[in-house]
Amino acid sequence: MSKPLKFVGLCGSLRKASRNAGLLRYAGSHVPEGVLFEVAEIGDLPFYNGDITEKPAAVQRLVEQLRGADALVIACPEYNYSMAPALKNALDWASREAESPLAGKAVAIMGAGGGMGTSRAQYHLRQTCVFLDLHPLNRPEVFANAFSASFSESGELVDEKIQGLIVQQLQALQAWALRLR
Numbered sequence: 001m002s003k004p005l006k007f008v009g010l011c012g013s014l015r016k017a018s019r020n021a022g023l024l025r026y027a028g029s030h031v032p033e034g035v036l037f038e039v040a041e042i043g044d045l046p047f048y049n050g051d052i053t054e055k056p057a058a059v060q061r062l063v064e065q066l067r068g069a070d071a072l073v074i075a076c077p078e079y080n081y082s083m084a085p086a087l088k089n090a091l092d093w094a095s096r097e098a099e100s101p102l103a104g105k106a107v108a109i110m111g112a113g114g115g116m117g118t119s120r121a122q123y124h125l126r127q128t129c130v131f132l133d134l135h136p137l138n139r140p141e142v143f144a145n146a147f148s149a150s151f152s153e154s155g156e157l158v159d160e161k162i163q164g165l166i167v168q169q170l171q172a173l174q175a176w177a178l179r180l181r
């Protein structure tokens with residue numbers, strides 16, 4: 001049997017009842033057979049600062065998790081038409097490694113936000129992926145409305161249509177990651 005793939009999730013929202021974290025939790029419990037999933041904590045990373053010469057433990061932990069990943073699953077909130085700073089900060093730290101823990105990897109993007117479902121932020125993130133040499137999956141796209149009955153009060157995803165899209169996206173990510181491996 002071939003080695004299982006590892007997907008690592010990143011969530012750009014740090015709040016407890018985050019709808020984006022809810023998307024990622026749903027994804028984590030619905031990965032296809034042959035895939036392992038874990039979420040990388042990014043809430044304790046310091047803001048990137050080029051004067052920090054000794055790598056913080058939280059950054060080292062993130063980099064190791066990313067190195068171990070075959071593919072990423074990013075839950076991308078939209079703040080002021082772009083990606084949330086916690087997510088950008090995590091990508092910025094990872095991008096400063098001499099040997100990139102991101103380059104060449106497959107990534108699936110999903111998000112919960114206002115009426116446009118974080119589409120604007122997701123397209124900014126796709127632009128950032130160009131420089132990071134990450135390879136985003138094109139389809140299916142996952143755009144959820146965070147202010148609708150798609151989520152329970154605590155942030156669990158309850159919308160069957162979006163649940164189905166996430167399952168499809170994870171299957172497509174598995175195939176994409178295997179092609180890139």
Ligand SMILES: Cc1cc2nc3c(=O)[nH]c(=O)nc-3n(C[C@H](O)[C@H](O)[C@H](O)COP(=O)(O)O)c2cc1C
Pocket residue numbers: 013014015017018019020021077078079080081082112113114115116117118146
């Ligand atoms: C600073 C800030 C800026 C925001 N800007 C946008 C925006 O431009 N577009 C949008 O759809 N939602 C925007 N929102 C709403 C977020 O999409 C919403 O808070 C969403 O629930 C965040 O995801 P979470 O539930 O995972 O925390 C903004 C929220 C904050 C806090």
